Amino acid sequence: MYYCFLRSKRFELLSIRKSADKINESNISIILEPVKNSFNEIQKTLSKINPNNFIFIINPKVGNLKNNDEQLIQLTKNLIESNSSLIVGLNVDHSYNFLQIQNWLNMFNQSKFVLIHSGEIRFDTKLINQQEQIIKHIFYKDSVEDYYINQFSKDKILLEDNFKRLKRNYDYQENRIEFFSDAHLNYKSKGYQGFGNFSTIGNHFSQNGGQAYTSAFHLTFNHTDNDIFIKHCLSKPRTYHENIGVLNEELLEDIHSVIQNNIGLLTWSSACQELEDMYQKKNFSYHLGTLKSLSIQHHFELMHLLKIKGVY
Incomplete structure (x- = not known):
């Protein structure tokens, strides 16, 4: 399965909406990082995409909403209220501990989560494997080692910046x-269940x-x-x-x-x-x-x- 990482700028959202039929038909997943509180635009986009293939990042690393937990929590709650199948994405790296992850899981205890690894967490990964809410892992290429990736038991997706x-x-x-890219040709042979990139604009x-x-x-x-x-x-x-x-x-x-x-x-x-x-x-x-x-x-x-x- 192909995963496309985009941010909630106007023209990125427009490209998703205009491509919605083909995105849904080919089972493409959208990873959306909110960079501003544009609820109406995001909601309009989500309404056109299969919510099981829509990952909304709750802790963006860039943009106006970075570190603004209050706005992000409310924005995510509003989106889930209109579509309960929305998948929550969580950026993690060496600075994240298990308690922080558990707090997010508890806050949205009816939602499925995907962890997006831009670095390696430093606690026992078995704690993550035991969390039923966490259904997939997305790994930034060149930011984590193979031995680290192999510690996780759920579906794994390799995210590359091809641009x-x-x-x-x-x-x-x-x-x-x-x-x-040739990731679409070899991701399975490398042990992944999906491949992803930042489309033609890069990270x-x-x-x-x-x-x-x-x-x-x-x-x-x-x-x-x-x-x-x-x-x-x-x-x-x-x-x-x-x-x-x-x-x-x-x-x-x-x-x-x-x-x-x-x-x-x-x-x-x-x-x-x-x-x-x-x-x-x-x-x-x-x-x-x-x-x-x-x-x-x-x-x-x-x-x-x-x-x-x-x-x-």
């Missing part, structure tokens, strides 16, 4: 196409971003032997600020060229259909967040395609 983020969009010019988080010199769009695709590669579409590389409308037009032209050279994308990717429609209508006034949403949406559609083809 190679560069400091400047300009730098993607050096490597326009690169390997993204990097920032509250705000300024205008870039070069605009970028990231498109995943099925490559030889069913590996997943990623294509970086760019506006013309430059080292000075240009009018955003110019950047948007150049970027959309590059995206159009990629789609035309891979016309089969239009048969299954509604995100690519929307991008092509924007190009034909010369819609160059779009928000860059729209492109980020479409990039994530397309990746959901790719994972759906590979699932229904039986690739994983």
Whole structure:
């Protein structure tokens, strides 16, 4: 099973809602880390996804709600009140003790939990294995050792950051196409019950971003032997600020060229259909967040395609 880790920003939530049918059909799980108290947006998103495949993190590591237990508890209670099947996600690492975990379990004693290991807990893991509320474990790749993972008895999912983020969009010019992931092909042979990533945006988080010199769009695709590669579409590389409308037009032209050279994308990717429609209508006034949403949406559609083809 594929697990997609996203945060509760507007455009991430929009990509989930627009892909909901394919997410549900291919049994994709959403891991959502709340970064602001946007209950209505989160609830609207949850209402479209199978709640058994929706993990809501109660202790985010980034964003405005970090360390704000009072707001997070109320937000989670409100979500559970509207959908009792919601799964609670709990970030744990070496700083967490068993009493803290037990307090969360007791607070939501009717809910199922998933532990998300961004580091190794330092108490007897048998205490965790004995907790029936905890149904799965998600492990950050390269943050925990194999011997640690093997101590847990429930389903295990390996979470990777497959997106190679560069400091400047300009730098993607050096490597326009690169390997993204083959986890969907080998996760079972490595002893996992699922695999996960941060879609096409990676684990990097920032509250705000300024205008870039070069605009970028990231498109995943099925490559030889069913590996997943990623294509970086760019506006013309430059080292000075240009009018955003110019950047948007150049970027959309590059995206159009990629789609035309891979016309089969239009048969299954509604995100690519929307991008092509924007190009034909010369819609160059779009928000860059729209492109980020479409990039994530397309990746959901790719994972759906590979699932229904039986690739994983």
